[in-house]
Ligand SMILES: Nc1ncnc2c1ncn2[C@@H]1O[C@H](COP(=O)(O)OP(=O)(O)OP(=O)(O)O)[C@@H](O)[C@H]1O
């Protein structure tokens with residue numbers, strides 16, 4: 408059986424993801440020319456590399472097209488409905504740290520927690536004639552956190568695919584759910600994170616698709632051990 412590992416083809420995780428495999432004694436070599444989206448691993452004849460974007464990796468692990476992948480936990484939990492049933496996070500890799508957070512305008516002085524925000528959401532329609540609007544690209548995580556964990560049902564999600572932090576000032580939404588790492592983008596946009604507003608602390612992970620044919624496969628175990636050994 409050939410084992411396919413999905414690695415980021417671009418973006419902020421690309422270099423670190425390849426470096427970890429190299430450190431683990433799995434040197435990746437390109438197949439074909441520089442623009443090729445396939446690679447192989449020196450000395451591991453039955454392993455191939457598929458270069459994909461970080462969110463594609465999450466999807467392809469979910470449907471089992473690749474056996475392993477390196478991507479952010481946020482993209483796994485946002486992209487897959489039953490993430491723990493179909494994938495296993497085999498290692499946290501120590502880079503690509505970002506928190507998915509709920510942030511509100513700094514000038515909402517009375518709003519410091521999800522409970523406060525629940526009160527605002529409950530009164531919002533009466534006060535403003537519409538539901539509280541949340542700008543985000545993290546639909547699933549937002550719904551789980553608001554409806555599932557905090558019982559807040561009265562809100563509307565406004566899809567935002569970029570510059571999410573600008574949405575409140577632009578009048579497109581009231582609050583946001585987005586990732587933050589240094590916090591500088593939130594500060595620049597006069598937004599604050601609620602005290603219990605961290606939905607997920609994400610980092611890059613080595614993720615395995617749960618497949619029956621992995622049971623007892625020595626190469627699967629060898630790859631996991633090699634990566635864990637250098638963390
Ligand atoms: N400051 C940050 N901003 C955005 N993403 C970050 C940041 N720090 C870490 N990450 C993580 O990087 C991953 C996304 O990486 P990147 O933005 O490079 O992907 P991408 O190449 O744009 O992928 P796609 O095109 O599929 O969205 C996510 O898991 C995210 O949590």
Ligand SMILES: O=P(O)(O)OC[C@H]1O[C@H](OP(=O)(O)OP(=O)(O)O)[C@H](O)[C@@H]1O
Nearest residue numbers: 569570572586587588589590591592593
């Ligand atoms: O807390 P900070 O360190 O300010 O980082 C957070 C910001 O970084 C990312 O955007 P980026 O500009 O990297 O572009 P992207 O959305 O295309 O990834 C992310 O979407 C946030 O806006």
